Amino acid sequence: MSSENSSNSSLNTFEARDTLKVGDNSYEIYRLDAVAGTEKLPYSLKVLAENLLRTEDGANITKDHINAIANWDPSADPSIEIQFTPARVIMQDFTGVPCIVDLATMREAVGDLGGNPDQVNPLAPAELVIDHSVIIDVFGSADAFERNVEIEYSRNGERYQFLRWGQGAFDDFKVVPPGTGIVHQVNIEYLARVTMVRDGVAYPDTCVGTDSHTTMVNGLGVLGWGVGGIEAEAAMLGQPVSMLIPRVVGFKLSGEIQPGVTATDVVLTVTEMLRKHGVVGKFVEFYGNGVAEVPLANRATLGNMSPEFGSTAAIFPIDDVTIDYLRLTGRSDEELALVEAYAKAQGMWHNPEHEATYSEYLELDLSTVVPSIAGPKRPQDRIELSDAKSAFRKDIHNYVENGNPAPQTKLDEAVEESFPASDPAVLSFADNGSEPLHSAAAGAEGRPTKPVNVSVEDRGQFVLDHGAVAIASITSCTNTSNPSVMLGAALLARNAVEKGLTAKPWVKTSMAPGSQVVSDYYDKAGLWPYLEKLGFYLVGYGCTTCIGNSGPLLEEISKAINDNDLTVTAVLSGNRNFEGRISPDVKMNYLASPPLVIAYALAGTMDFDFETDPLGKDTDGNDVFLKDIWPSSKDISDTIASAINQEMFKKNYADVFKGDERWQNLPTPSGKTFEWDANSTYVRKPPYFDGMPAEPQPVSDITGARVLALLGDSVTTDHISPAGNIKAGTPAAQYLDSNGVDKKDYNSYGSRRGNHEVMIRGTFANIRLRNQLLDDVSGGYTRDFTQPDGPQEFIYDAAQNYAAQNIPLVVLGGKEYGSGSSRDWAAKGTSLLGVRAVITESFERIHRSNLIGMGVIPLQFPAGESAASLKLDGTEVFDITGIEELNNGKTPKTVHVTATKSDGSAVEFDAVVRIDTPGEADYYRNGGILQYVLRNMLRTG
Template identity: 85%
Template structure:
């Protein structure tokens, strides 16, 4: 579809010739002040020039961006029209479900269902569904893919229907790679060529780590699924012109330090500095020394330090990578010519103006990990053991010593939880605890448990045992330096006679098939497999909670003895309850360190002081003895990676092979919903919707559904991992004839609102402060005498039946984490009308508005605690109705009535930040707004 012609108030329209081709372009130098803009704002400026329509995008908007004041607080709203949308299947399935539902709703309102079609390229990569059921075996990949198709048949049929039903919508089938790696290796254009125009590639994605593509010079960031749907349907993204943090890179990365260490250091620096809602842009002499894969690793972690984007400009390294990954000669030539013509080519001698400045000398970076529950909690590797010993006390119940316990591999023979031994403390005379190599383990909580397994023998588990050591996730598996570093370390370990401890679940989930190719060419697969690192799948796996179950006997030992065990993964997310329900402490590490911890078998380990084992001659082997040199890693990269690998693996990226093509697929413009489906159901968002929105109302008599603390993530609000049988979601599936083994995950069930509502606020690590020392999806139900403990879902149903609106109280950084639309959808469908927090993460705040939930902030310096709110109050909100007059109130008056009749009053700050967001809220949500707009067109 051809875009509407720009009004071109600045006479910027011009022609760019590249070889034999000519393109219409909009010249940035026609706008005064553009030459001093940061790279990222130049991309926004071009976007406004090209889409200027005189209504939503005006000459004043363009002028304001050209006259950008670096030190000003964001106040000017612009409308950004991304060039394309990218999705993964967990968030993409509900997007397509909503689009299918919108087609029916448009018809009901007298509109044309054909209008519900992506207006910009939309690509979905199925990468989040593979679960590591089978590991440590040669057939692990094939078996996991087979199980994946069995579990997800309904979802995949639905997505195949969408691929045929919607224009400009393509699906990358399962088993291809991780969405962000597929994006940088194949889908990203860097410069778009479409409808005779050339313009900067830009995208929004339904995964917060969409920012990985920033490493390729592409401006993009994660949005909620509901925002992505609106963008697909031609709705611009409403945003304030942001502050831009200039991050100067100097020096060189020292030997023994990985890209992961660099990114964890940058994450810590930027999180401490404060970059939420800002763009981060890297510049300086050392940018040219940062390989593209490292840039992508840094960009990927943008959500962890909180920025909207973290971008690198286009330069020679960008061009080298585009050539390596098999982009056409014409495309590469266009990128270079366009970037140089438009002043988008990195010139280290010319420094843009920035709002704030940071600097990192890369030579000062040291090996690091992060954990045990947040990516920004960086720990220098030399301090890892002492840090673990300090942190583990937060996870164990320290009581009197008890005897060493043995656990048989058969769960039914394990002792009941009530008989589980209490805590003892490790000393040199204890039975062979995990850290037997760690002489003098005094002071570390210890509860050694002997476990017998038919295929793993007999071993001792204790607090701190590394039970998962997974090379996974887009962050690092796109990076040959750390992936080949890990493989070379594995080779060296095997040659020294070392082996992984028997209790460690090992897995290798590369980001694309190219990794497999270069492992094979380098001859390194056999060494990885010798240590148990067989290919388990090409997908997100462990980082999204798809680590799969622990071996039965290990899980039993952990649960029955309440052991605090550990996962180490090369990913970007280690939030509580995310990785595996049996694992309490989770650490992020580089791929080589993942293998190192698998060899050590415990977090209670000092790599400098303790040997990983002995070689065949009985000599101690330390990590330093098997760590590959930077020169060897680079030589392996140079000899093992070729352009042909990328060209071959992406030649038929949308094909999917026989499994995919043999799926029976429905046809037609509207989807035939299966009433028996437990995966894909028609959602209720548009039921009873009228052509015009009802007036906004104030909220009266609201009850608190949950009172939550700081750093509550979207994982806490809407978990993506396993579904427990004794929860409302598990009960729903059982009632619908689904066996426990087929429950799959919350992430895979996102196309079924019935499961997702029941899973909202159901994270096993959620701490609702309405209850004392209770974890999980529980609350107090004030519709029942005595306000007893109840499942949050059950209580919400009782409140709905009684006509009582709900409110959630939160602390700082409410809703940080993945761009999970269901964290907002589920909140609204439970009956929550408002969330009051000390601060919000950007995407979740936007998503709440997109679902018609008003985000409110406590007054500066105040909190639920300082206002003495305990969650038993009844809340009234006054002043929301000002929105009916086209005005967004700065604050609303909140009155909380306590049970004894006392009241607490305060003015909550309204976090509806733009006029566009106000329109969405007035319409009851962004999809309702878009739908009404379609029917009027």
């Protein structure tokens, strides 16, 4: 059981401990009204205040921290660091596998040091949903789902066996098997508690997740956000997450959504507003009379997009809408009563008449929202649907000039996401009854055009042109949780089929709902046949197109696109549309509501005006426009009322951890420690605890260090952490080659996160990384000073040569080092390459913390100084003294750095030590957070 969540762990300085009676049950709670000032706090900060009250220990969490949050100054910039202890951890399979690998390794280390391996268990509930591995290889056929799942198991069997072992070996760790749903939808429909009960204590459900869209659960009033794997592991093992008390943006909602406007339109409008306002690092909290008018599914959609507008969280308070949703999704009467009673007792129940004080304010009248899409490369670039054609014609010139490729534009930094390898041989498609010749050029005047004749068996002949919609996918967590848009899409499909319309033959159509409940209500409403007639067959329950798992296009279409350098488009109902992310064949990507995804599959091109361009002709030869097939609000609400019920949720989640026959029949190792397969290229035992003594060795100064990389400003974790495809010829590919893996089976870095050998080789290997040790070279290269004249080498190969000669390494960086996603491998890879210190002008908070968690000391140049101003070129030998002061239980404010040049001259400066809390100092003294936790386990027995 979790010690941090038991009543005995709190000093209870404010005498806040009390009893809450709900029906026949009594719960221990920590009352917020025991602390003056908390009544005026925003909902989200009340959750944090309760968290501190309940976990007060006098060291990392003190009465001063509690007073600081009670006396929160909305206008101040964040400066006070607090330790937040999440109630639970949620993971998906790409990011979750390394967490379980580390726990498995820790079990062995505890045993090797004479402890009990059974001690190593999550101290907070941890749940992992396998949803990131399904790829749309098969589409447009009735067996697409089954065949995609089959391929998924064949690709990922090793990882799944390992996760099945973990489910049996660890307490408080559960796995939702493949083919069940998307992690965030499973979270809101089943896993979220809203009010937790543990050891007799009731407290707010909070979570951190190893996926940025964990914020979807904010729609239920559950405070949570995405973190890197290191933070997630720490939270699982009872360690708090370090954070600053944030600014909170109050977002007032008023008015009602107009007919024809969807939740997607609202969220794209809010994304544009908040990105423009600037909310990075802040909480967003929705309030006002309009909150009651926002259905829970729409709240979840808004919470989900928090990473797209940049906030840490985007939360709704608890109210009747929350309770109704919990009831619909099958939560018990006892749970419902507790959620309501607890929220009211703690002043967390939404009262539109009581306005909290916020740091900043925005307001949206929902009645002003109009149908929208976003693109062609960022979620915040909203386009009103009425302007979509003209916007496309303007944007296409960034990709094409007079039918020829435009000069290469700078790609978005966030593109380095995975394109998992797919086997075109498993493609399938169906005859959609299309006419012999179609054209993707809908009136080519005013834009570049390059018509190409294409012939595809079973799909006939057609003309492909710039702007053709190559992918139309209803996918991702954002919208596939929302019955209003999912049923809206299906009703639009029904109306289109009844008018005799068909999807264009060049469009790869797919339907990937967030949970199996969607299939149930499609069945009950009798709508699946219409979706399938348009090619929207079920392809899987998982994150598909949105994360680049769109799978290959038909071979003939892909060839036509690449041979003629056509700029084609994708339309998806997701949250991410960065350049290069969706498909290597597609340059322009647009986010749209599920009904509009189907509308664009019918149109076949982005060069289309739904108001003036007909989608086709009906059986009587009359033009059919979008307005003729768009379902009415009443049609949608009536279908929701008749097609969705509580029993669907209860049935689908009754045995959610059991899995299908494939899952149950996986040959799975048993035992409390994992039997590592020496031949596995997916799951390997990492070296974090190799040779680790029971007591930490004194930390030492760094002498004779060499620079592995000299980097500029705004180096993100995407630059550092391995992501995307594994490219032939790189160190990671060479490793796989040497282990007998064929190139077609390389898969992605994401799928191989459980193998440190692959991940180390991909660290600092991003094709856009610019290491200033080299002139005008991009990618994972450096100079190797173990050799005469320091020739160019892969960073991994150079690091290995340095390690062989026991030469420590440092990395030099500029401003905002480590910004972006909190990728754990950005820190893990840095450490395993032999980097002992990173010296920058400034750090992004989470990466700084993660470096300490991996035993790397983060240092900053003196204020106003930089590598350039100090005339450091990276060829120097570095000595860093003063680190050893940490052995005396104190953290020095600065350490002394001497950088000696080849001519014997030296640059000297005092670097600021960015170990900011006592807990972080403990982690560093132990060589990392996992070592610290492990030694604590040995001490406490």
